[in-house]
Amino acid sequence: MAANYFVAHELSADPFALLRQFACRGGPSQSEYPLFDAWVEKTSDRVRAGALAASDVHRFWRSLGEPYLSGSLAGRTLTKPFGYPGDFALLDDLYRGTISERAELVQWDRYLQGQAAPRAVRNRLPYFAARVDEADRRSASAEVLVLGCGPGRDIASYLESRPASRVRFLAVDRDPRALTHAATLCRGRAGAIEFAKIDVLGYVPSKAFDLIWAAGLFDYFSDRLFARLLRKYFACLRPGGELVIGNFSTANPSRAYMELVGDWELLYRSSQTLAEIARRAGCGSFHIGSEVEGINLFLHVERP
Numbered sequence: 001m002a003a004n005y006f007v008a009h010e011l012s013a014d015p016f017a018l019l020r021q022f023a024c025r026g027g028p029s030q031s032e033y034p035l036f037d038a039w040v041e042k043t044s045d046r047v048r049a050g051a052l053a054a055s056d057v058h059r060f061w062r063s064l065g066e067p068y069l070s071g072s073l074a075g076r077t078l079t080k081p082f083g084y085p086g087d088f089a090l091l092d093d094l095y096r097g098t099i100s101e102r103a104e105l106v107q108w109d110r111y112l113q114g115q116a117a118p119r120a121v122r123n124r125l126p127y128f129a130a131r132v133d134e135a136d137r138r139s140a141s142a143e144v145l146v147l148g149c150g151p152g153r154d155i156a157s158y159l160e161s162r163p164a165s166r167v168r169f170l171a172v173d174r175d176p177r178a179l180t181h182a183a184t185l186c187r188g189r190a191g192a193i194e195f196a197k198i199d200v201l202g203y204v205p206s207k208a209f210d211l212i213w214a215a216g217l218f219d220y221f222s223d224r225l226f227a228r229l230l231r232k233y234f235a236c237l238r239p240g241g242e243l244v245i246g247n248f249s250t251a252n253p254s255r256a257y258m259e260l261v262g263d264w265e266l267l268y269r270s271s272q273t274l275a276e277i278a279r280r281a282g283c284g285s286f287h288i289g290s291e292v293e294g295i296n297l298f299l300h301v302e303r304p
């Protein structure tokens with residue numbers, strides 16, 4: 001309440017006054033998180049009401065210059081150094097909970113890593129491992145296709161924790177830099193994985209899989225494209241196989257922060273929308289799950 005009052009008061013004079021104070025100290029301290037949270041909420045309201053343009057907010061962050069823009073997680077989210085949102089380097093830093101070693105960036109990074117969305121990203125790892133384990137139980141020689149593998153942290157941590165696993169992976173991404181990064185992470189188990197530079201939109205696999213996994217990918221696709229790809233990849237499952245597609249939920253509490261601070265827009269979907277898409281795509285047997293935060297939803301489609 002007090003934080004809300006303070007921020008509302010500040011916003012009426014200068015929408016960025018609070019952020020300027022934070023910037024002098026390398027970001028908000030933990031005791032200032034409620035103030036920053038309230039700033040995000042109020043500013044998001046103002047943008048929705050048309051009282052402030054999101055581009056002006058982004059311009060403010062850009063005005064902080066270096067090292068914020070290329071060194072902090074939030075700055076990299078905004079500047080997109082690889083040309084697209086959610087690049088492999090940023091994602092891998094979210095998985096690893098990386099905090100900058102530079103004193104002037106530490107507090108910005110700590111705040112970001114504590115948000116619900118990065119926690120949900122980290123929760124993909126056990127969720128992925130459980131699905132691969134299940135595929136491994138179903139098949140003596142399980143084959144897994146990972147669409148838009150990004151940093152490959154999910155595969156690397158799976159293989160690291162299961163040194164005797166016989167599961168084989170095909171990891172595809174359209175960014176060759178992501179594939180190089182993923183191959184480096186997985187080099188200890190190079191025999192278990194094949195990497196391929198592939199655009200999932202036009203790709204037609206030449207074989208079928210026990211598990212097809214896509215996280216952080218369909219959040220960028222329209223409902224129509226989602227349904228088209230769902231149909232296509234469903235047809236690439238072996239009997240008894242499973243297709244799992246992650247999508248951030250409409251309940252993501254970090255949404256306003258991601259949009260205002262990082263200009264990171266996703267197509268958020270509810271369980272109902274995912275179910276509707278699955279029905280429209282003609283999938284008979286499916287269910288919706290989520291990681292423990294309930295923020296990253298997963299559509300599971302099973303092939304009988």
Ligand SMILES: C[S@@+](CC[C@H](N)C(=O)[O-])C[C@H]1O[C@@H](n2cnc3c(N)ncnc32)[C@H](O)[C@@H]1O
Binds near residue numbers: 148201215
């Ligand atoms: C947000 S990252 C998610 C990475 C990974 N799946 C994870 O959960 O950690 C999305 C990845 O999908 C890749 N990607 C986006 N569109 C693609 C497409 N049409 N074909 C192949 N890869 C794509 C990007 O290059 C990026 O590496």
